[in-house]
Amino acid sequence: MNRRTFLQTCASAASLPLHRLAAQDKGKVKITGVKCMIVRGTWDWNLVKVETGSGLYGLGEAYWGPGVKDLILRQLAPHIIGEDPLNVDKLYTKMLMLSAGAGALAGVTVTAASGIEIALWDLAGKILKTPACNLLGGRFRDRVRFYRTMQAVDNPEDLGAWRAQVQEAMAEKFGWTAFKFQGDGIPPRADPEYKEPGHDRYTRGLTLKDLRRIGRAMETVRATLGPDIDFGVEAHWRYDVRDAINMARVIEPSNPMWLEDPVPPGNIEAMVRVTQTVNVPVCTGENLYTRDGFRPLIERQGCDIVHIDIPKSGGLLESKRIHDLADTHYIATAAHNPASPVGTIASAHAAASMRDFRVHELAKYIGWWQDLVIHDGPIFEGGYYRIREKPGYGVELNPDVAKAHLAPGETWWG
Ligand SMILES: [Mg+2]
Structure with a gap:
């Protein structure tokens, strides 16, 4: 046997069992169990595992928060046991139909269903031996x-602190090309006792002094970053319409990529008025769920960028549908994200499948964040995540790291 035939023999021997497995699995693999385990990282991450009789399983994650695990295990799991995991859209629809009188629109029910939906795409990718994004219509980008x-x-008046924060962010080894800084919360941190004239714990106002503080802080950020690095400015829904418009005016000279959540999320018309008045792009949406939640915002041109939390608002396919609706109104898509690497990588697969996807969040990084999963090389390179040519999401949990950071009372996939 020469080298060439030897290699061909090895290749066919290696692929035969996999090929047989795939042929057997299609349409025959049934869901046998659903597990949920909470790992305490930057938040309490609700990790999900959907198991099958074939031994293949899918990993997912639902947005953090109490109650999600109970919903996954007690309310949703029984509806998908015995089902074919390849029917992802049907199973997502079935879980919601049978959980709230066919009326689930938002909240932890949608979040819990999102976590299972995300695990189902990983499982489908493993069954069909292709990256999950290839099942969402394929990818626009790798x-x-x-x-x-x-x-x-700590002190928004300390411009040296802003400079130091920018330098710390740029020094991280992942090569970020975009950032977000906290432009809100100026009164409580600059005036913790609310003693300055015009400050009040419950109003949504910004004084002239606050506006000056915000403007100078963002000028400092821009000067330290240089002219070409993108950054968003977070406002966390704190302001009234006019105050938000004033805030946008003072940060406009710093050319932020967006002002995020300028007014409370409950009144779409208020968000529309801010968006259509200011010259800074407005980004919002992390509190919304499903196409139904985003539709009025999008149809009324209520923002410039929808900020979808994919493991919260319906999962991968529902988020792609939200993107598609936004895209028909020429509104861009970005992703909000406090998830572990499991939810983050899953979310990135959806982002790869969206035509007008701009940028994905990584919030509150901690030292062991990427070690929670076994991965090829660094997860982020040059500020990007690269889709791996592996089935599903191409990652497995690192049991040692997960076990070391289980939330109190949790056991390994117990
Ligand atoms: Mg936000």
Whole structure:
């Protein structure tokens, strides 16, 4: 046997069992169990595992928060046991139909269903031996750009603290090309006792002094980043319409990529008025669920960028549908994201499948974040996540790291 035939023999021997497995699995693999395990990272991550009789399983993650695990295990799992996991859309629809009198629109029910939906795409990818994004219509890009969110500085009047934060963010080894800084919360941190004239714990106002503070802080960020690095400015729904418009005016000279959540999320018309008045792009949506939740915002041109939390708002396919609706209104899509690497990588697969996807969040990075999964090389390179040519999401949990960080009372896939 020469080298060539030897290699051909090895290749066919290696692929035969996999090929047989695929042929057997299509239409025959049935869901046998659903597990949920909470790992305490930057938040309490609700990790999901959908198991089958074939031994193949899918990994997913639902947006963090209490109650999600109970819903996954007690309410939703029984509806998909015994089902063919390849019917992902049907199973997502079935879970919601049977959980709230066919009326589930938002909240933890949708979040819990999102976590299972995400695990089903990983499983479908493993059954069909293809990356999950290939099941969402294929990909527009092999790499998804990420932005790094920084936490609030202690004293927003200290311009040296802003400079130091920017330098710290740029020094991270992942090569970020986009960031987000906290432009809100100026009164509580600059005036913790609310003693300055015009400050009040419950109003949504910004004084002239606050506006000056925000403007100078963002000028400092821009000067430190240089002219070409993107950054968003977070407002966390704190302001009234006029105050938000004033805030946009003072940050406009710093050319931010967006102002995020300028007014409370409950009144679409208020968001529309801000968006259509200011010259800074407005990004919002992390509190919304499903196409139904996003539809009025999109149809009324209520923002410039929809900010979808994919493991919260319906999962991969529902988020792609939200993107598609936004795209028909020429509104761009970005992703909000406090998830572990499991939810983050799954979300990046959806982002790869969206035509007008711009940038994906990574919030509150901690030292062992990427070690929670076994991965090829660094997860982020040059500020991007590259889709791996592996079935599903191409990652497995690192049991040692997961076990070391289980939330109190949790056991390994117990
Ligand atoms: Mg936000």
